[in-house]
Amino acid sequence: xxxxxxxxxxxxxxxxxxxxxxxxxxxxxxxxxxxxxxxxxxxxxxxxxxxxxxxxxxxxxxxxxxxxxxxxxxxxxxxxxxxxxxxxxxxxxxxxxxxxxxxxxxxxxxxxxxxxxxxxxxxxxxxxxxxxxxxxxxxxxxxxxxxxxxxxxxxxxxxxxxxxx
Amino acid sequence: xxxxxxxxxxxxxxxxxxxxxxxxxxxxxxxxxxxxxxxxxxxxxxxxxxxxxxxxxxxxxxxxxxxxxxxxxxxxxxxxxxxxxxxxxxxxxxxxxxxxxxxxxxxxxxxxxxxxxxxxxxxxxxxxxxxxxxxxxxxxxxxxxxxxxxxxxxxxxxxxxxxxxxxxxxxxxxxxxxxxxxxxxxxxxxxxxxxxxxxxxxxxxxxxxxxxxxxxxxxxxxxxxxxxxxxxxxxxxxxxxxxxxxxxxxxxxxxxxxxxxxxxxxxxxxxxxxxxxxxxxxxxxxxxxxxxxxxxxxxxxxxxxxxxxxxxxxxxxxxxxxxxxxxxxxxxxxx
Numbered sequence: 001x002x003x004x005x006x007x008x009x010x011x012x013x014x015x016x017x018x019x020x021x022x023x024x025x026x027x028x029x030x031x032x033x034x035x036x037x038x039x040x041x042x043x044x045x046x047x048x049x050x051x052x053x054x055x056x057x058x059x060x061x062x063x064x065x066x067x068x069x070x071x072x073x074x075x076x077x078x079x080x081x082x083x084x085x086x087x088x089x090x091x092x093x094x095x096x097x098x099x100x101x102x103x104x105x106x107x108x109x110x111x112x113x114x115x116x117x118x119x120x121x122x123x124x125x126x127x128x129x130x131x132x133x134x135x136x137x138x139x140x141x142x143x144x145x146x147x148x149x150x151x152x153x154x155x156x157x158x159x160x161x162x163x164x165x
Numbered sequence: 166x167x168x169x170x171x172x173x174x175x176x177x178x179x180x181x182x183x184x185x186x187x188x189x190x191x192x193x194x195x196x197x198x199x200x201x202x203x204x205x206x207x208x209x210x211x212x213x214x215x216x217x218x219x220x221x222x223x224x225x226x227x228x229x230x231x232x233x234x235x236x237x238x239x240x241x242x243x244x245x246x247x248x249x250x251x252x253x254x255x256x257x258x259x260x261x262x263x264x265x266x267x268x269x270x271x272x273x274x275x276x277x278x279x280x281x282x283x284x285x286x287x288x289x290x291x292x293x294x295x296x297x298x299x300x301x302x303x304x305x306x307x308x309x310x311x312x313x314x315x316x317x318x319x320x321x322x323x324x325x326x327x328x329x330x331x332x333x334x335x336x337x338x339x340x341x342x343x344x345x346x347x348x349x350x351x352x353x354x355x356x357x358x359x360x361x362x363x364x365x366x367x368x369x370x371x372x373x374x375x376x377x378x379x380x381x382x383x384x385x386x387x388x389x390x391x392x393x394x395x396x397x398x399x400x401x402x403x404x405x406x407x408x409x410x411x412x413x414x415x416x417x418x419x420x421x422x423x424x425x426x427x428x429x430x431x432x433x434x435x436x437x438x439x440x441x442x443x444x445x446x447x448x449x450x451x452x453x454x455x456x457x458x459x460x461x462x463x464x465x466x467x468x469x470x471x472x473x474x475x476x477x478x479x480x481x482x483x484x485x486x487x488x489x490x491x492x493x494x495x496x497x498x499x500x
Contacts, residue, residue, distance in 0.1 A: 086425075088416055117419065119419050120415075126414065127413075158416075160420075163451065
């Protein structure tokens with residue numbers, strides 16, 4: 001599990017190591033640390049840390065240690081690994097058809113987010129829309145692409161898929 | 166090593182010139198004389214047991230539009246059966262409907278126990294298995310580096326240098342004409358028709374561009390790579406193909422706003438055998454412009470290997486044929 005947290009630390013030397021040490025002692029893997037040294041509020045600074053832990057039990061141990069050390073957790077959230085989706089739809093596609101496509105994709109399993117941008121061409125058969133989003137499982141990328149391939153074949157428009165990397 | 170060249174258009178002439186140019190180098194490296202003992206174009210031929218002069222052949226073709234003094238009915242394969250030689254270099258034009266005359270020329274040579282080197286995609290995209298089986302049964306070599314990507318080494322690299330690797334997938338730009346058109350649309354904001362016209366005026370696209378822009382050429386190459394590298398038994402028609410006719414200025418512009426370009430990508434993977442326009446991040450190796458070809462080979466040990474090179478042209482194709490010839494000499498092909 002990947003976790004992202006904002007920690008409020010006392011603005012004194014050694015506090016950062018003091019805050020990060022429980023993550024490594026509990027077999028966590030620190031992915032990134034953003035240290036906001038320039039914003040000091042009430043003698044505290046904010047550190048944003050992203051780390052991976054193997055289980056909820058390990059995460060709880062880290063939280064307990066922070067509590068013992070008087071480190072304030074201002075915000076915490078889980079992060080999922082996501083996979084990008086990007087496709088370009090080209091041709092005479094009505095806005096109603098695009099809305100339908102978007103609605104169906106939004107309702108698919110494992111969708112994290114999806115968005116669309118349209119071109120402003122006057123020529124109906126030259127129009128394009130770019131669709132981009134994120135899914136939580138690799139299989140979901142294939143599901144969305146398969147769905148779009150079918151719709152493109154039915155609707156007679158061109159589908160340009162991303163490379164996936 | 167005695168060679169017969171069938172097909173004396175741009176590629177055939179390039180091969181003759183390169184053989185002349187590299188004759189001493191090949192002799193020094195392999196201690197073997199390389200002789201052209203027969204040459205055919207569509208209506209004439211010439212043979213000489215002691216070897217023909219490559220320069221004289223090219224000169225005659227330029228001045229008389231025929232390679233030989235002797236006329237024939239155009240069926241080179243009948244004459245191949247009576248000739249004494251070691252290796253056939255088959256460089257007649259690609260015919261994606263029947264594969265002829267390339268297929269019959271090649272199979273005749275293989276069945277007669279001759280090695281074959283070819284740049285002709287048609288026979289391989291239609292009847293690969295028959296040809297490779299004939300080569301194996303007759304214990305001769307069948308090499309075709311020039312069929313995919315011109316001077317870009319992909320087939321021999323994958324089959325020989327990467328033999329210990331498991332190749333998981335291959336994808337890349339296999340047609341320089343499409344890449345030129347898409348690049349011009351992006352760089353200059355040209356509509357598709359105008360970029361195509363420009364390519365035709367520059368001699369990059371044919372008068373009838375459908376073979377390139379409808380993805381036929383790329384699909385042939387995908388089928389050849391699938392057969393030669395992945396050991397599949399695929400035909401050109403097994404490749405799902407979408408060309409670039411439908412790519413509009415709006416599509417190019419929207420992609421550009423997302424820092425992407427559109428490229429016609431051929432892909433061979435366990436899930437796909439496909440040629441289609443794809444969105445590629447600017448800066449990605451496959452986002453290159455111009456007429457070059459580029460391929461990424463994804464392997465289990467080495468990871469991603471990228472090779473690029475000029476995909477077409479007289480000397481580029483002759484270079485690939487020369488690499489096959491060198492491989493034959495290296496392996497002690499019949500001399």
